[in-house]
Amino acid sequence: MLSPRYLSLLLAFVIAGVCTSFLSFLPNTDFTILFISFISSFIFGSAVIYFALDNLVFKEVNKLYDRIKQIKKKNFSVIPRKQLIEKENPIELLKEELNSYVTTKEDEVKELKKAAKYRQEFLADVSHELKTPIFAAQGFVHTLLDNPEEDPEIRKRFLEKAAKSLDGLDILVKDLLTVSQIETGAIKIDKKALDLKPLVLEIFEQLEAKAKSKNIELKLIGHPGPVLVKADYQRISQVLVNLIDNGIKYGHQDGKVTVHLEEKKKAFLIMVKDNGPGVPAEHLPRLFERFYRVDKSRAKLNGGSGLGLSIVKHIIQAHNSKISVFSKVDKGTSFQFKLEKA
Numbered sequence: 001m002l003s004p005r006y007l008s009l010l011l012a013f014v015i016a017g018v019c020t021s022f023l024s025f026l027p028n029t030d031f032t033i034l035f036i037s038f039i040s041s042f043i044f045g046s047a048v049i050y051f052a053l054d055n056l057v058f059k060e061v062n063k064l065y066d067r068i069k070q071i072k073k074k075n076f077s078v079i080p081r082k083q084l085i086e087k088e089n090p091i092e093l094l095k096e097e098l099n100s101y102v103t104t105k106e107d108e109v110k111e112l113k114k115a116a117k118y119r120q121e122f123l124a125d126v127s128h129e130l131k132t133p134i135f136a137a138q139g140f141v142h143t144l145l146d147n148p149e150e151d152p153e154i155r156k157r158f159l160e161k162a163a164k165s166l167d168g169l170d171i172l173v174k175d176l177l178t179v180s181q182i183e184t185g186a187i188k189i190d191k192k193a194l195d196l197k198p199l200v201l202e203i204f205e206q207l208e209a210k211a212k213s214k215n216i217e218l219k220l221i222g223h224p225g226p227v228l229v230k231a232d233y234q235r236i237s238q239v240l241v242n243l244i245d246n247g248i249k250y251g252h253q254d255g256k257v258t259v260h261l262e263e264k265k266k267a268f269l270i271m272v273k274d275n276g277p278g279v280p281a282e283h284l285p286r287l288f289e290r291f292y293r294v295d296k297s298r299a300k301l302n303g304g305s306g307l308g309l310s311i312v313k314h315i316i317q318a319h320n321s322k323i324s325v326f327s328k329v330d331k332g333t334s335f336q337f338k339l340e341k342a
């Protein structure tokens with residue numbers, strides 16, 4: 001290892017060697033004189049070189065290293081001061097510090113670029129999604145304003161259509177708010193013990209009319225006892241509503257949506273299955289992306305904002321779990337995730 005001590009000893013040894021070999025060429029120089037001159041030039045040389053190296057080079061580099069440390073951010077890995085006092089090679093330390101500084105800055109730049117790209121895409125997606133209901137409502141209202149003499153029946157129909165678009169807009173804005181709150185970590189998950197069985201039955205009741213309109217059967221297949229998990233009641237109910245609602249919305253007429261609650265070692269496995277048209281394999285990896293819809297026109301007809309599954313994914317992740325999807329065309333789709341037992 002390069003250090004002022006070793007370097008000065010090495011240089012002093014070479015210098016003493018050269019001086020002594022010159023002396024040996026002079027007449028009348030015996031071994032004692034040569035030996036004394038070697039030792040004295042070695043000691044003197046090493047002291048002078050050590051002092052010069054340490055004060056002029058290494059101390060300056062140490063000062064430089066300290067300055068770099070000061071300009072670094074708090075979270076940078078700092079090499080302990082003790083190491084410097086112990087005379088580790090400061091050039092090596094300086095190199096390490098510079099490398100860590102550059103790596104951290106590089107990571108920061110990458111993160112910033114990613115965040116900027118995310119913001120850009122999010123903004124583009126949001127403006128695109130907002131355009132549809134706003135333009136629709138605008139169209140109906142302007143038609144009414146331009147035709148004041150319109151038949152009251154038609155007026156009512158137009159107003160109803162405008163109201164529907166605005167209701168959709170309201171849902172979209174609320175969903176967007178949820179997505180952004182979850183993504184920025186503003187929503188706190190309040191985990192408490194809860195029984196999933198009554199919760200699922202309550203959601204079935206909530207969605208009963210919708211299921212009846214397509215003659216879809218809602219079924220709970222459960223573990224015999226209570227299904228107690230540690231979860232946030234509001235958020236998990238949002239997850240189940242989204243999944244069961246999708247099963248109904250995208251399921252076949254006269255179909256079936258089943259919720260299975262299965263006991264595992266430390267958790268309960270929750271599965272929401274339907275026997276609908278399924279999702280082609282190439283779409284599965286992108287299903288949880290915000291605004292991703294398999295059949296754009298049909299999904300729009302169903303009035304979804306395309307944010308449901310992205311919200312579901314984030315909520316399940318916030319519960320330290322992950323959601324998976326299995327689907328076969330013409331057979332059906334199944335969403336599964338685990339929740340820790342209470």
Ligand SMILES: Nc1ncnc2c1ncn2[C@@H]1O[C@H](COP(=O)(O)OP(=O)(O)OP(=O)(O)O)[C@@H](O)[C@H]1O
Binds near residue numbers: 242277303333
């Ligand atoms: N059970 C399912 N069967 C078939 N396709 C599904 C199913 N669940 C989701 N999908 C597909 O995944 C897409 C994304 O679903 P997601 O729940 O995120 O949005 P959405 O239902 O269109 O809108 P939102 O849930 O916001 O009302 C849907 O548009 C649909 O194409």
Ligand SMILES: [Mg+2]
Binds near residue numbers: 242245246304308309
């Ligand atoms: Mg949905």
